[in-house]
Amino acid sequence: MVNAKSTFVKSDFENAAHELLQWYDQMARRLPWRLSPQARKNGDMPDPYRVWLSEIMLQQTTVPHAAPYFDKFTRLWPKVEDLAAAHNDDVMREWAGLGYYARARNLHKCAKVLAGLDAFPNTIEALLALPGVGPYTAAAVGSIAFDLPVAPVDGNIERVISRLMAIAGDGSAAGWAQDKKEITQRVQTLVPQRSGDFAQAMMDLGASVCTPKSPNCMICPWMDICLARQEGNQESYPAKPKRKPQPIRNGLAFVIFHEGKVLLQRRPDSGLLGGMLMPLSSPWEEGGEYTLEDYQPVKADWHYRGQARHVFTHFALHWDVYVAHLTKKPDLSGDWIDIDMCLEAGLPTVGRKALKLALDA
Incomplete structure (x- = not known):
């Protein structure tokens, strides 16, 4: 596949963040860990513990599946100090069914580290130093909890930005690795002052509108500027390598x-x-x-x-x-x-x- 636009011009998408945030202000999903865009406009900021907990749970897990676990954890352990003081067996038992159990072990280990700090880390470097926190989680917590000027990039966001900017290589493993790098670089050029809302807006857009199959382009706030839509070839983006049969x-x-x-x-x-x-x-x-x-x-x-x-x-x-x-x-x-x-x-x-x-x- 050849990119529809071989030369990226930042001005092509200078209003993209504004358009997305206007949509998000009206269409934001109500999630148990999320502050509404109106509450954030009023000056409220989310509890970083709840943001971090939700992001760990959402790794490799859907929102409907993670939500009941989030409610249960925050009832049992409403503060990070409570989670840190919990017995490891209790944490593992309550995590059962969420899968990827190394996450639960790192969650508990990280809670103990956090409980010993004067405040929740509020820089990307400090977040990356926490157990079980990688680049995506650090960017998600940093933007959502502290409005740091970064954008997290997960599978949903990769798909959204790949379509918006018509980023697609040859479909090989090496080509996809290059695409991912380019997507990560380009999305950072869109980050507005409301970086936390912007991050969550992209998550919502990928989950509810710019879906892998049959994207609902007619209600997308980026309908007019999306290069993949201009091609009429939305579902070809991103160009990922075919998965090998699972052993x-x-x-x-x-x-x-x-x-x-x-x-x-x-x-x-x-x-x-x-x-x-x-x-x-x-x-x-x-x-x-x-x-x-x-x-x-x-x-x-x-x-x-x-x-x-x-x-x-x-x-x-x-x-x-x-x-x-x-x-x-x-x-x-x-x-x-x-x-x-x-x-x-x-x-x-x-x-x-x-x-x-x-x-x-």
């Missing part, structure tokens, strides 16, 4: 019941699902063909209950679930959880899927 890993899950309890084991703190309670398991490997004799934790009358399937970032898991009801307590490490409480024990989604298969049977 499938296989494994066996072992759900052991004894006297009204189920045995769960805690995974190592580091790595995938670190620190989370899970049913006992074989390794997860591509092309793995496992037998009960190879991996059963104890000899028992095992019954197959189905397959729990789950998609992680880099692979899909097909987990065959086996159940055993034991009259004698086995000599195995782990936590014995009451059956009627096991689904509330803070398991990750894939663990809950396996337990539900076992319980339903």
Whole structure:
């Protein structure tokens, strides 16, 4: 694909921020962590703790999915000092279902750092020094909480700016890497004084108007200046490389019941699902063909209950679930959880899927 405009001229988009903010003033989404544009115009500023918490939760997660977790966390821990003082197991349990559990570990670690500071960091450099805070989160918190003159760039915003300015390379991995760099540079030229509202306006525009498929250009505040729309080729932007087929890993899950309890084991703190309670398991490997004799934790009358399937970032898991009801307590490490409480024990989604298969049977 050839860019519709090979030479970027800042004046082409000199009113872009003003047009977007006019739209945002009328159309801003109501979100539990957000101050309305009117409140910000009146001089109110958001609580940086709530901004930071929401941004961590929204990584790789949709707004509808994250919102109930945000409400729960802020009820349990209304201030960063409260979150810092919480037990790690409680934080992990309440996070269960949001996925990407390293975020929860870093969230708690970061809360402890923040609680020891005199004030919430208000520069990009200081924000980047926090555990679990990368360039996007630092820019999002910096702009939204402190009106720093920066713009965060996530997938939604990449799509919006790619279409607005007709930025698209050849669709290769190298071309997309160059496009991302150019998009990040160009969006900074649009940042107005109301940088926090501008950042949230771009988020709303990408989520509700400039969607990946069938963008609703007729209600877009940038309809007249969008170069991709002038081409009539909006859905071709951005030009990302095609995703490779996701590999499938296989494994066996072992759900052991004894006297009204189920045995769960805690995974190592580091790595995938670190620190989370899970049913006992074989390794997860591509092309793995496992037998009960190879991996059963104890000899028992095992019954197959189905397959729990789950998609992680880099692979899909097909987990065959086996159940055993034991009259004698086995000599195995782990936590014995009451059956009627096991689904509330803070398991990750894939663990809950396996337990539900076992319980339903």
